Every structure is written in C-alpha cells, then in structure tokens.
Amino acid sequence: MKHHFVKTKNYSDLLSANSFMEDRGSLSSAICLCHGEPGVGKTRTFSHWAGGINAVFIRGHVGMTLSGLRWIISDKLGVRHRRNVTDEIEEQIATIRASGIRLIFDEAHFGQLMRYGETRAAGIEYVRDLAERSDSFVVLICHNSEVAKFSESPHIRSRIAFRFEMNDAEENDAVKFIKELCEVRMTDEVAKSIYSQTRGKFRLMENAIASLERIAKQEKRDCVEYSHIANTALIVDYEQTLVPRVSVQKGRKKGPE
Numbered sequence: 001m002k003h004h005f006v007k008t009k010n011y012s013d014l015l016s017a018n019s020f021m022e023d024r025g026s027l028s029s030a031i032c033l034c035h036g037e038p039g040v041g042k043t044r045t046f047s048h049w050a051g052g053i054n055a056v057f058i059r060g061h062v063g064m065t066l067s068g069l070r071w072i073i074s075d076k077l078g079v080r081h082r083r084n085v086t087d088e089i090e091e092q093i094a095t096i097r098a099s100g101i102r103l104i105f106d107e108a109h110f111g112q113l114m115r116y117g118e119t120r121a122a123g124i125e126y127v128r129d130l131a132e133r134s135d136s137f138v139v140l141i142c143h144n145s146e147v148a149k150f151s152e153s154p155h156i157r158s159r160i161a162f163r164f165e166m167n168d169a170e171e172n173d174a175v176k177f178i179k180e181l182c183e184v185r186m187t188d189e190v191a192k193s194i195y196s197q198t199r200g201k202f203r204l205m206e207n208a209i210a211s212l213e214r215i216a217k218q219e220k221r222d223c224v225e226y227s228h229i230a231n232t233a234l235i236v237d238y239e240q241t242l243v244p245r246v247s248v249q250k251g252r253k254k255g256p257e
Helices: 009-022 042-051 066-077 085-099 122-133 144-151 171-181 188-198 202-218 238-242
Strands: 031-036 055-059 102-106 138-143 160-166 246-249 252-256
Touching (some): 009 042, 031 042, 042 055, 042 102, 055 066, 066 085, 066 122, 102 122, 122 138, 138 144, 171 188, 188 202
Parallel strands (some): 031 160, 055 102, 102 138
Antiparallel strands (some): 246 252
C-alpha cells in the first residue's frame, strides 16, 4: 500500500480553519479546537499540514507532565533549557513571534490532566499563553468524547476562536483515497464496496486496501473487479464487535446482548 497523503474534505476544512484564525479579530482568542471520532485522520491530516508550514507539532501522551511539555516545545523551537523557567518561556515566546510559528497540540486532553499548584488544565493554559503572548495561535486536537472538558474553564473556553469537527470520508473522498493508495488497480465499484464495508473510516479503509492487495497477489490479478470480491469481507470492525448491542422491542430497551 502506498502511504502518501490524500487531500480530502477534512483537509479543506483545516485550511478554512487556518484562514479564519489568521484573520481573526482578537489575538487573545488564540485557540482553535478540532475534534473527531478516533480513526478519522486527525493526526495524519495535521501532520501533513504542519510539514508544509512553520509549525511545532506536539503529541500528548500518558504520563506527560507540564515540565515535559515545556521541554518538548523548547527542543522543537531550538530554545536552550534553563533552570529559570520564566526565562525559558520568554525565549519560547520570542522565538514563536519572530518566526510566525503555529502550535499544534494533538491528544490535547492530556494537557487537561496537568496541574500546577491549584491551576487545573495547566498544559492547555501553558500553550494558550505561549500562543497569545506571541500573537500566534494553537490548535488543540481531541476526540469528540473530550470536547466538553474544554468548556469547563471560562478562561479557556472564552479564548476558543474557532471549532470544527473532522469526519469519516464521504463516498467521493473514500473512492479517491482508496484508489490512490492501493497498489492494485480496481474498478470504482470495488472502491465503493470498500466504502460501504468501512463506512468511510480511514483506518478501516487502509486495512481493506491491504486485504485487497493480498487477494490480488494470491490470485495473480493486475486489476480487481467487483465479481472477484463480491462475497468477501475485507475488514473486521472490532470496534463494532466490542460495543455492547442494545435491542429495542415494543418501546422498551433490553440489556446488552
């Protein structure tokens, strides 16, 4: 399978969000919030975008601390680490301002978990302060299930200038994505069948592409037609198999099956 980036509606929506942030009114509204379900391509899309602009891409992780976050940002900015934290942060701000750098914080809910004394969501407050004081902005990326946490603090939510959601691919984008990344030629009908099986979920489409390539190799096919895979399940959606199913009968909900 090929692994180059395919521009979809999610990418177009990101460019629109960037344009809004560039032309926003109050520079203190320095937060852009992007969210979406797992597997819609948030990290992939932002990584590609960050590679083409002057940006610092940070990925939150389990166990990340405020000092660890500061260390990562200094490393990416080329700022010298100091015992005097205030001096280090001031240099970060000066570097961001001088170079017009944008900040991107993926898995930003880990920043919500950080505390500094009595300050909650210290990681978010920190990157927000960097962006605001350097006349830049920060994009916070999270899952849909984490969005509500960003409204808990008036200090944070009042600084969100733009919010948008990334979604599963629509059929046209899915067909384009599948045919561009697959090493084997296929008909549009095959690509649409993959879209139907995966419901446009990018991770599942990649898994389906790999399955299709294996089938083509085993059967020595240069081009796959729908008749070749008509009765074949190309993916197993484990998310669906693990989620308890709730059946509804005569207006009453029954327990998980």
